[in-house]
Amino acid sequence: MRLFTFQRAASVDEAIASGAGAAFLAGGTNLVDLMKIEVLNPERVLDVSRLDLAKIELREGALQIGALASNTAVAEHGDVRRAAPGLSEALLSGASPQLRNAATVGGNLLQRTRCAYYRDLGTRCNKREAGSGCDALDGWTRMHAILGVSDKCIAAHPSDMCVALYALDATVRVRGPAGEREIPIGELHLLPGDHPEREFSLQPAELITGVRVPIDALAARSRYVKVRDRQSYAFALASCAAAVQVEGGAVQAARFALGGVGTKPWRVPEAERSMQGRPATRETFARAAEIALRGATPRRDNAFKVELAKRTAVRGLMLSAGALS
Amino acid sequence: MDLPNRPCLLAFCRRAPRFEEAFRAELRALGAPLFAFAPGSGTVFGADDEPRDIGPHPELWRIHGAGRAALTVVLLDEKQRVRLRRDAPEAEGTLLAAVREAGRAVCAAPRGIGRRELLLNSLAAALGAAVLQACASARPVDDRKAVSGAPALLEVSLVVNGQRRRLQVEPRLVLLDALRENLGLTGAKKGCDMGQCGACTVIVDGQRVNSCLKLVAQLEGARVTTIEGLVQGGQLHPMQEAFLREDAFQCGYCTPGQILSAIALLQEGKPRDDDEIREGMSGNLCRCGAYPNIVAAIRGVAGRA
Known part of the structure; x- marks a missing residue:
């Protein structure tokens, strides 16, 4: 680990005032890991872990989740389990109990890719070092993305929580030198395009203070399905957060997002609209999955993800629709 | 001055050491160059060459957080990644012992496939052991005056297995290393050192966490339970x-x-x-x-x- 100066922020205002050029540190499960392998080398680390941002409450028709709420606290919270079960399931499907106890919602929103080339200083990576090239393109691509990729980067987005938050239409609350603003979660993560090193739409010194998850009948039906190489404690090969509302056998409303396959959690409004008014059957869901995977560009080792993602989507939608036990 | 694209040792000494002939003999066995720096000087010892003056290197000094202890030893691999970094309360004797141990490890390492990685690991282990040995036999350091560029130490107070422990730590120190190396509690194990294996699991404020990913600097006032704290009145948990x-x-x-x-x-x-x-x-x-x-x-x- 490279040397850095360490400061504790006593308040959100103080964190923002001295945040420019510093890395905000909360649970450390991602940042400290990446600092140890010298992928991230902040010169200044600002400890925000003691700020008063850990509350979770159901208020004004939404779950208001503080940025410092731990993954465990969110996943186990009664209101979350009742009002947005898919979010709880997504969190519990990620990492290990030890990591979930330390990891926070704010950190998870900014979780860095697990692309093996990003983590290996001996290889080229445009995300780690802008313009240096990408060794993943011709490398071992089994874990890489098939959607939202560019010829500069094919790194998959790693977070399970974010996939659920996409399907739940969450909003991210941030505060910075210019004040407070809300970012629709789909706009927080940037596609790699020509600049994979730019990952988030946050401005310098902007601090995530919380997440707002609108709660409605659809959110209460949300579920999360994750397919991986082993039963537990592995990143997704494909995952799906789905919420389907069925009335009289027909789909009234539906949303879903895919994980493990995109350079960011993947949501396709057209795929969701295609289910509207149709019978809540495997055929309807398969058609939506087909649309969601349009434009997928697999590489040598991850062609299987196209079919896997479709089936995972169907399974998630069926589960939420109550068509599976 | 560029560092070579092969493993090398860096030594940062608060006072420029005198390198006797005995030291240079040990260095020859090592087969890896040593870059020795003091605040106003720098010398490189190749395997065969005479020592060469290369002048001080404030940038390296800063990067490796040197100056806080009498000696900071760093082992770099061929890609100049840090494989080991240790502070010691005394410079010359420790460095001599460390180089001697490392030289022995190099001689003992088998030849063949994977030798380079093996060599690095043996070097790191030998250096680490020698420096720990020197720390154990040295008197506590009361000379805390650091030279400029050294990291500021942070005061952290923890309750470990019911006992209050005060530590002065570098910002980089993680709980696992603090337990094992500062507090002598070696029950928590270092497996992957990156939050994947769970061998370092301890309980902090009632919750199990990976101690390898927790900066001690963040833990002011925390209550930590390790395997050493489970026995109650002579009874196993x-x-x-x-x-x-x-x-x-x-x-x-x-x-x-x-x-x-x-x-x-x-x-x-x-x-x-x-x-x-x-x-x-x-x-x-x-x-x-x-x-x-x-x-x-x-x-x-x-x-x-």
Whole structure:
């Protein structure tokens, strides 16, 4: 680990005032890991872990989740389990109990890719070092993305929580030198395009203070399905957060997002609209999955993800629709 | 001055050491160059060459956080990644001992495939051991005056196994290293050192965490329980008893982490079946594959609780 100066922020205002050029540190499960392998080398680390941002409450028709709420606290919270079960399931499907106890919602929103080339200083990576090239393109691509990729980067987005938050239409609350603003979660993560090193739409010194998850009948039906190489404690090969509302056998409303396959959690409004008014059957869901995977560009080792993602989507939608036990 | 594209040693000494002939002889056995820096000077010792003056290097000094201790030894690999970094309270004798140990390790390393990696690991182990030895025999350092560029030390007070411990730490120090190297509690094990294996699991403020990913600087006032803190009045913790009874380990390296994780699991709520035990213990890997017996041990304690 490279040397850095360490400061504790006593308040959100103080964190923002001295945040420019510093890395905000909360649970450390991602940042400290990446600092140890010298992928991230902040010169200044600002400890925000003691700020008063850990509350979770159901208020004004939404779950208001503080940025410092731990993954465990969110996943186990009664209101979350009742009002947005898919979010709880997504969190519990990620990492290990030890990591979930330390990891926070704010950190998870900014979780860095697990692309093996990003983590290996001996290889080229445009995300780690802008313009240096990408060794993943011709490398071992089994874990890489098939959607939202560019010829500069094919790194998959790693977070399970974010996939659920996409399907739940969450909003991210941030505060910075210019004040407070809300970012629709789909706009927080940037596609790699020509600049994979730019990952988030946050401005310098902007601090995530919380997440707002609108709660409605659809959110209460949300579920999360994750397919991986082993039963537990592995990143997704494909995952799906789905919420389907069925009335009289027909789909009234539906949303879903895919994980493990995109350079960011993947949501396709057209795929969701295609289910509207149709019978809540495997055929309807398969058609939506087909649309969601349009434009997928697999590489040598991850062609299987196209079919896997479709089936995972169907399974998630069926589960939420109550068509599976 | 560029560092070479092969393994090398860096030594940062608060005062420029005198390098006697004995030292240079040890260096020849090492086969890796040594770059020795003091605040106003720098010398490189190749394997065969005479020492060469290269002048001071404030940038390297800063990067490696040197100056706080009398000696900071750094081992770099061929890509100049840090493989080992240790502070010692005394410079010349420690460096001589470290280089001698490292030289022996190099001579003893077998030839063949993978030798470079093996060499690096032997070097790191030998250097680490020599520096620890020097730290153990040295008197506590009272000369805390650091030269400029050294990292500011942070005062942190923790309660470890019920005892208040005050530490002066570098910002980089993680809880696992503080427990093992500053406090002498070697029960928490270093496996992957990147939050994947769970061997370093301890309980912090009632929650199990990977101590390898927790900066001590963030833990002011925290209450930490390690495997050493489980015995009460000479009695093993029921989970320790259960691990013994069920033969829930082979080599034992992951066991302290398994036991602390298992205790926390039962505190979090009673697992309803073996599947829930396995899921709840998924953050603790056992490469001997003692899983069936680990699950049996936990099931036993859960059943009696």
